[in-house]
Amino acid sequence: MIRKDILDWANLLPTWQKPLMDKILRGEKVDEIVLEDSYKIFKIENKLMSDANIVTYVFPQQHEEKVKISQNVKWRGVKNIQGINALADKQILDIIDGITIIYGENGSGKSGYTRIFNRAFISRGDKTLLPNIYLDTKKSQKADLVFEVDGSEKIVEFPSELNNSYCKKVSVFDTTSAINDMTNENEMSLAPVEFAIFEELAKCVLEIKEKFEAEKQVKGNIQGFSDYFTENTDIKNIIISINSKTKLADIENKIVISEEENEKFKTFNKRKAELVALNLDIKVKKLSDLSQDVIKIKDNISKLNNKFSNDQLLKIKNLISEYNRLEKLSNIEGISQFKNEDIENLGTSEWKDFISAAKIYHDTIKHEIDYCILCRQNISDVTVFDKYWAYLKSESEEQLKDRYKDIIKLVSDFEKLDHLTLLNNDSRLYEYFSQNSQDIVLEIQVFENNVKDWSKKLNLSLGKKKWNSKIKPVIFNIEIFDEITDQLEMELKNTNKTSVDNKLKSIQKFLNEYNAKLVAKELLPKINTYIKYLSWLDKAGKCNISTTLITKKRSELFSKYVTDEYIKQFELECKKLGLNIKVKTSQRGSIGSTKNRLMVKNKKPSDILSEGEQRVVALANFLAEASVSKENNCLVFDDPVSSLDHERRNLIVNRLIELSKYKQVVVMTHNISFLLALEDLAKKEGIKSKSQHIQKISDNTGILDETIPWIGMDVKSRISALRNTLQKVTSEYNKRETSDDIQKYSRDTELWCTDLRKTWERGIEEKLFNGAVERYRPSIETQKLKNAPYTKELYSEIEMGMSECSNWMHDRSPELGAKVPTPEELSGYLKHCDDFMKKINKMIN
Incomplete structure (x- = not known):
């Protein structure tokens, strides 16, 4: 099987990789000590380090017997949220066996929870965590992920403990991952647990490679010796030309200083001081500047000669x-005319x-x-102005x-x-x-x-x-300046600067070489280390640390044990979701993992399929990957029916309920009809279901409530909710003292009566028509009409019930006012509705 093939392959690994593989196979953490030991063995194997004893590793088949029996892990929710994405702090999200449905309108905070799930679990979705911008002070971002492991509660701290095997039991599908599936090549993250061995080994090998590259960087970054020498000399050129083949003894011979050179050094230093004391540079500059000044004054006077x-x-x-x-x-010509x-x-x-x-x-x-x-x-009759203008224009x-x-x-x-x-x-x-x-x-x-x-x-x-x-x-006689210029040129020649410069140059060349030898003597220990580093780098340049063989083996075993199963399951999922388009899948290895690409007629699905079809393909791909992994216990879906018509939405409802029979399924949605369809089918199939309402209150999003929205409640739930609200309204009535209190009671009573009227309307759908026609369901179930108890007498009772809770609102006169019902009257309205619904239940049953 898979593990035997892996063990056989492990025995063929380079010696330095075997300590890593041994730890991974035992399920133990590969810590820094193990990494350093493996790196040391790598260097010994490649003659980058002195010989030492190397442990021989042989991987027996007994490794297979040491594999832990899988724990029974279930995800139970999230609690103690703090400082994340504007989600309200300290909310508790419960996840049950079967199907958990989380309903929330746009902007309620669903995406905030989805980002937590993407970050914590297996997902290709958006993992970005944003701070809560509504908090006055910035809090650390954290939450507790709750798991049940073999019947006991385990807490995984988010986000510090995400590298945890429990988190790998949960997989997430969201809009971002769906788009990625349609446009990009993605990693197949759901695969048999044994394939994680390759990913772990590849990760360790890359860490060893980082150590190797870092050491090469350190040794390669040791600067040459050019900066130690202030002058360009033969000795400097010898030192900066050092390579891995240079012999230290040759360098030592080149920098020997003889007694004759020592004496010459003393004599030349004295002679240099004498020549420098002549200050010829200053004299030459002064004569040159004077010559330029003479030329300048000559030029100025010449211009004046011309001017006069x-x-x-x-x-x-x-x-x-x-x-x-x-x-x-x-x-x-002009004046005479005036x-x-x-x-x-x-x-x-x-x-x-x-x-x-x-x-x-x-x-x-x-x-x-x-x-x-x-x-x-x-x-108008004066011509003198014309004469003026003509005069001004005369030639x-x-x-x-x-x-x-x-x-x-x-x-x-x-x-x-x-x-x-x-x-x-x-x-x-x-x-x-x-x-x-x-x-x-x-x-x-x-x-x-x-x-x-x-x-x-x-x-x-x-x-x-x-x-x-x-x-x-x-006129000034400027020829005198020529005589002065000639005189200055003669003085410049008499300084004999060229001869002195040549002497100084010769002296300085010797002094520079002498000083360079002294510097080189001080550098000998560093030069020795430098030559050793260059030799090490030569050998290191011939070494290669790569994950190619790991990826190749993973791909080989993936094709052998997974690819056929995945393709078969993908085609089955497409069929179950009603997609009759041939979608081709292809895989390739990539650094310890496998990449998957979806194509339709050699094109990206995003280029050829409708938005709804793309969503179905992405769902099929996600479910096919999930089916390959036996470790996956829980699937999370964020708005899985977005952009889908009601027929395909029903197919997805059926598929999710089918999945919830043997996996935990979590669905996040803003579609009330989708929520109701999931609840109905779960109830029909005997699957546990729990609906939670996520909402935004003021600036706080992600507030969770066990009750679903009013719009999704059945009649029984609405009557129970109205009964609870009536207690609060009654308390307001009994505490009235001011006009504001009276107005508040009136407003709350009006809202309560509006909800009661909506309950009557819901009763018509659910009871009178026996659920055959409901406004938030995509289809009419005509079979239910057989037991629908509708009669004219029942109509009259419904009309009376709806009228008594709404007439007082519609018939009020601004001038005369209207009597607001008392709590006792409201209780009577509610009893009337409850009794009517119970009577209908008996007629149906």
Whole structure:
């Protein structure tokens, strides 16, 4: 059988895996000590560790006799919930043998419980746990899972103790797992218990692999020795080139320091100090900077020479002449047309500025005007404005404006020279000139003053538009700067820096090699360890820890003992659930487990089936997997009939009740007709059933109640509930003191009477028609009409009963008010209804 095949295979495992397998077969925990021992054996086997004694493992068939007899485990519920998914704390959910039905509307907290089940039990559903956002303080998330084991209660703490064999007895089907089945490849989590051996062994092997990878990481992460050496030397290159084949003795020979090298080290250190003391770098930089300063001042003075050259002054003189010519021409061409207009200051610059400004303002007005833009007098017959605008557009006037702009630009340029400083008194160039050529300092200062003086005279001449014939060119002889530059270059050559640098370079090379040998001597112990690590890593690189053989063997045995059974059961489940579509299943191994994929005509079910058909396929897959596992005792279904029509819903009702004959079945639903159908069939088949109501009250969800919702109660349950509520209403009546008390009694009485009327209506369905027609059932059971006791006399009694509990509500007048029934009257209404229902029962039976 399966276990014999596993034991035969276990004897062929590598030696290091056998201690792990021995623990797993004995049902004992594989702790850290066992893992470390197995890892040690792995390293010895692969020559990564010195030889030592290795225990020989042989797995006899007696292992089979040591297997524990399965315990009788039943899930009995959840209690002491705290801080999970907005579920109310300290709720108790009871699970019975047979079928447990948990009814709740959307938002009542069902999904909160489903997430707990997904996290605790075998499930492919959503395992996310959210904190209770309605709590003022954050609580730890926990709950108690209650099991009955061989007749005794066992508590599994959630979520800290989920790796527990009891939790593996329960499997969950929900919407998320259904979607996964339709779209993804999923692990077949329900299989004979022996297959868990492969999963456990694969898990242990992967933990050993983690240890191996971690050790490789540690040994591989030991940094080389490059950072220990500040300079690039031959010794450094030797050290950083070390590999697994390097001999430590070769390194030791390379770093020996002779007496001759010691003496040379002392001499070279002294000579280096002498050469460094020459400060040639500073001298060279100073001469280079001075040379750049000379070039810069030469360039600045050259620009000034150009600005005050004969050619430039002639251009300025011609500009003034051209301006005067254009101004005269403009006056001749344009001013004469205004002689008869009697205009003050005609032709002056002020007059021109005025009409130019007026033109700019005029052009901002986008519509036609016939008035003066200054005084708003009518000017429709005045032509002087047209003359103004024509004058401004004349060619000579336009050219005059351009020359004026040229003059303004020149004036601006010359004004900047008022602040001209060619040679700062605190500059290094001033210091150099003062020490080596005092005359040039004076010449630069004279030139600077002349430039400033002639700039002012030129600006004055440009402002008056009249050339000053005394203005002459200002020229500085810049060739003197070339002589100074040549002199600096000569001084730079005389420093003999290249020769000194070469000497220092040679000295430093020796010193670097000498110091590198000293560093290498200090590193010898680390170098020795490093070489050993590299050798170890070479060997480790040839080792491979893999779960492939484990997965392969599991797949082989899975195909031998499970796959055929699963496929057969899957096809049977599809048939039982009314699905006539050929759905293909395929399995493959994956790290100690088996993956299953569902396909319809080589496509994902989600691509080709309706939503309802997908749900049925997912259910069939879940039930087929569950049937393969003999360890599975309880099945949980969350909204299994979502998206299904009533015919297929009835098939699922039949299948769930059939399952509940030999397994615990838990159903969570918001479908009242589904709940009623399950209750009816369970009762008919003699199956234990228990319905619980999950609801939301204020901000608290997941509040559990033993009573099912009013909408699902039969007549007997409703009359009992009305009797209990009547006691509370009677207490309110007896304690009336204020108008608020009276109004509360009136409102509660009205609600009570409404529920009583609904009980009469329920009685018509359940008693008068003998349950043949009920509003929350998908079909009509015509056979029940044979015993239906309906008569006209009964109709009259029903009409009277319904009227007495509702007429007072409908006939009230806002002006006159209405008498609210007393508790005694309400009790009479209820007795009337109860007596009527009992009478109908006798007629039916």
